[in-house]
Amino acid sequence: MEPRTAPPRWAAALIGVISGAVALGVSQLVAGLFNGVSPVIAVGNAAVDLSPLWLKEWAIRAFGENDKNVLLGGILVVIVLIAAGLGVLARRRVGFGVTGLFLFGAVGMVAVLSGEDSGPFGILPPLLGAAAGAMVLSWLFARIEPPPWAESERAEAAREVTTEAAGEAESEAEDEAERPPVMRAGADLHSFNRRKLLTGVAVGAGVAGASGLAGGWLAGRNDVSGARTEVAKALPTAATPLPELPPGVDFKIPNLSPFTTPNHDFYRVDTALVVPSVDPKTWTLRIHGMVDRPIELTFDQLIRRPLMEADVTLTCVSNDVNGPYVGNARWLGVAMADVLREAGLQADADMLLSTSDDGWTCGTPVDVVMDGRNAMFAFAMNGEVLPVSHGFPVRQVVPGLYGYVSATKWVVDIKVTRFDRDEAYWTPRGWAPRGPIKTQSRIDLPRNKVKAGTNTIAGVAWAQHRGIEKVEVKVDESEWRVARLAEVPGPDTWRQWAIDWDFTPGLHTIRCRATDATGQTQTNRGAPPAPDGATGYPSVLMEAT
Numbered sequence: 001m002e003p004r005t006a007p008p009r010w011a012a013a014l015i016g017v018i019s020g021a022v023a024l025g026v027s028q029l030v031a032g033l034f035n036g037v038s039p040v041i042a043v044g045n046a047a048v049d050l051s052p053l054w055l056k057e058w059a060i061r062a063f064g065e066n067d068k069n070v071l072l073g074g075i076l077v078v079i080v081l082i083a084a085g086l087g088v089l090a091r092r093r094v095g096f097g098v099t100g101l102f103l104f105g106a107v108g109m110v111a112v113l114s115g116e117d118s119g120p121f122g123i124l125p126p127l128l129g130a131a132a133g134a135m136v137l138s139w140l141f142a143r144i145e146p147p148p149w150a151e152s153e154r155a156e157a158a159r160e161v162t163t164e165a166a167g168e169a170e171s172e173a174e175d176e177a178e179r180p181p182v183m184r185a186g187a188d189l190h191s192f193n194r195r196k197l198l199t200g201v202a203v204g205a206g207v208a209g210a211s212g213l214a215g216g217w218l219a220g221r222n223d224v225s226g227a228r229t230e231v232a233k234a235l236p237t238a239a240t241p242l243p244e245l246p247p248g249v250d251f252k253i254p255n256l257s258p259f260t261t262p263n264h265d266f267y268r269v270d271t272a273l274v275v276p277s278v279d280p281k282t283w284t285l286r287i288h289g290m291v292d293r294p295i296e297l298t299f300d301q302l303i304r305r306p307l308m309e310a311d312v313t314l315t316c317v318s319n320d321v322n323g324p325y326v327g328n329a330r331w332l333g334v335a336m337a338d339v340l341r342e343a344g345l346q347a348d349a350d351m352l353l354s355t356s357d358d359g360w361t362c363g364t365p366v367d368v369v370m371d372g373r374n375a376m377f378a379f380a381m382n383g384e385v386l387p388v389s390h391g392f393p394v395r396q397v398v399p400g401l402y403g404y405v406s407a408t409k410w411v412v413d414i415k416v417t418r419f420d421r422d423e424a425y426w427t428p429r430g431w432a433p434r435g436p437i438k439t440q441s442r443i444d445l446p447r448n449k450v451k452a453g454t455n456t457i458a459g460v461a462w463a464q465h466r467g468i469e470k471v472e473v474k475v476d477e478s479e480w481r482v483a484r485l486a487e488v489p490g491p492d493t494w495r496q497w498a499i500d501w502d503f504t505p506g507l508h509t510i511r512c513r514a515t516d517a518t519g520q521t522q523t524n525r526g527a528p529p530a531p532d533g534a535t536g537y538p539s540v541l542m543e544a545t
Contacts, residue, residue, distance in 0.1 A: 009088050014084075020133055023130055030129065227280055261327035266327040267327050272356075278392065280392075284297065303379060336376055340416070353424060362425065373400065374399055454500055458483075461497055466516040470515040473499050508542055
């Protein structure tokens with residue numbers, strides 16, 4: 001049976017939502033004050049870590065680089081629904097809603113404490129946020145519906161007034177019998193003060209907004225855009241700069257991926273819901289483990305070393321056949337092999353366990369880094385300082401390996417170890433410990449519809465550190481035909497290909513396949529990305545009209 005004074009469900013749900021908003025805003029403020037982690041981000045990171053492999057792959061395929069934004073949006077929607085439910089629950093008894101808010105805060109505390117970057121004050125944001133939300137919930141319910149003792153106080157005051165005025169209105173009082181102090185019927189049974197509800201909600205929304213904005217501003221103190229600008233002013237050059245790209249590397253065909261991927265278009269795949277902000281003034285790279293001489297380098301020490309440039313294509317292992325997660329850039333940095341030789345690698349070491357500033361780990365085969373290829377600690381990309389989202393101030397770039405075993409962004413630590421002793425982040429989650437890149441190709445055009453007649457089919461192919469020697473194209477059940485290839489500066493980049501084809505009206509299926517410099521042709525056997533990269537012929541269904 002409902003309490004006689006219970007507000008309607010919509011009002012209780014609104015109170016719950018506002019209380020939840022205050023809890024989030026205050027937690028964001030406290031996180032900013034103590035340089036901590038927002039509970040929403042902590043829960044999101046935990047969701048990423050705990051999600052099964054199939055769900056992660058589906059999210060990447062469905063949402064692309066927006067998968068993390070979708071995750072955060074989904075978490076916020078769930079929080080709103082839970083907060084509304086707690087408000088409705090509090091109609092029965094406010095204590096139920098308060099308990100629910102603290103339980104929800106406990107979830108945030110567990111998520112924060114399970115993170116790699118939890119500090120000594122890690123529990124404060126979710127704890128104080130839950131306390132603030134509980135206070136607002138109690139205050140709003142008390143505001144719109146006076147507690148029971150208020151009714152008896154009003155009744156007592158009314159009786160005192162009646163006694164004082166008894167002499168003046170004696171004749172009138174004789175005509176009226178005493179009535180109960182609380183009398184409600186019909187709609188008035190569940191009436192509440194709407195004005196106080198709306199003004200209270202406005203105050204709560206203001207507190208939530210102000211604390212959230214303040215927390216965001218405090219977190220923004222760690223913004224490193226100014227530091228990037230300072231590095232850019234004195235960006236060093238390579239000891240032996242690379243020559244300009246050779247003529248003919250880019251066919252410049254509309255809708256064909258350019259040879260050099262602009263920084264703002266370069267794909268991003270990582271586990272960081274919030275991009276780490278790492279100040280180069282405090283950044284250090286520690287190299288330890290199975291070495292004779294552990295090393296710790298500052299950013300200034302790193303960029304004063306002999307520098308190298310290299311054109312390298314990076315690829316994500318999550319890339320489906322014909323997928324978008326591949327890009328090419330010219331990188332500037334320090335040779336990893338030179339630094340590791342200084343540290344003195346022990347003979348039986350076979351793995352470099354690198355760690356990002358946000359705690360993500362990556363296992364790179366030692367022999368690949370030390371075999372003479374252009375593996376580097378990079379700090380510039382396409383002539384510019386690394387973008388923050390691509391690893392500023394320093395990241396790894398290793399040709400020939402998928403990014404999950406080579407391309408650590410915001411790298412701060414390298415433990416020289418063995419594969420039989422340590423595991424990186426993705427290995428226990430279903431991915432192979434070593435990830436050599438497979439020979440792959442992609443069809444960029446045409447897509448959808450074209451006019452019947454001669455049209456260009458074009459795309460890119462890659463086999464990093466082996467190089468592409470041939471690309472063949474097939475339309476429907478025709479014979480394979482060899483496409484023309486663009487020039488390349490070396491074996492570590494992708495290569496454009498193109499061929500002209502005479503299309504008859506109707507639907508057509510286009511396929512392609514690449515052959516690398518070792519003579520290996522990509523297989524037609526289809527396989528998903530896990531555990532070590534997708535396989536199969538790229539295929540596009542289009543219509544000629």
